[in-house]
Amino acid sequence: MPEALRLLRREIRYSEAKTEEVNILRRIQYYDQQNEFFTRLSNHGNWMKAVVVHHLGLPSPNACQVANVEDWLHGSFNVCIPVTISVDGRRKHSGTRVLLRLPLPYRTGEEFRPGNSDEKIRCEAGIYAWLQENCPDVPIPQLYGFATSDGQTVFNSF
Template identity: 35%
Template sequence: MAGGTLLGARPARTMPTALKLDHRKPITYESALNKDSNIIRQAAHLEAATELYQSLWGQRQTIQALVKHHLRLSNRDTVIVNAEDQWIRGSFNVCIPIEVRSTRFHKKLMFPCPMPHKLAEAKYPSTVDEKLSSEVGMYVIMLFECLDIRIPHLYGFGFLTTTIGPNPYIP
């Protein structure tokens, strides 16, 4: 129909000038064309990452309780989960800085958490547990075989279904 509109037709949407990416600056269409990486996949990860960060922040008390358990701290000791803007985001993990104030020691620790959406956990269940078991296994190998490499102390670890630690097999 020339000059008219069809009933039920939606107005044309304009494309956004830039795509939001997880923990990166937004990217324009033009600059996305020049990238070798899959920008569409990165943009899709934003919602899953945001949900994960909100979930972890909402579980601060659980994280504090886990840290107290693994360090054998008392209820009088303080464990602080640092603010989300201080979290370190990698390709497959988010590391949450933790501050411990105890009569025994004052330390700054990292609480690493795998990002299930980056490991396709929804499509392939147990990939998070497999990643963690590989990392802990490599930690133990390096601890005993690479004596000249400085390795951070592992206080404990947990799978989606089980938590392990303090562990007598890991000094």
């Protein structure tokens, strides 16, 4: 019996793959790339805390707790990492949960087109800003800030 190959959400055999109209060779790499990226992120929990602290103007990295990997949310192009705020002096925000949203570099084509992830972030932030200004009745998440790999940062007060 032929060996099945692991895709992100299922396994696939050659008999199925040959009828697909997408590049399965590329897609079978995503599972390992996702595991590698998530491992790298989970090993940088202090960096994630620092990013949240910076964008929300919190007093210290101890003011937030990053969720475990199994609680992360991910789709085709982003991973959203839940972060819980626990600031004693600001009871108003204590217990608030925010999401640190990062593009998946293996899905945005960052490897062969450096800068794609930054462009994705700028476009999505622009769409959020436009919707907030022009369509206030459309429910969208609150954008507190964003940053690109070149150091550009924009943030609102929390």
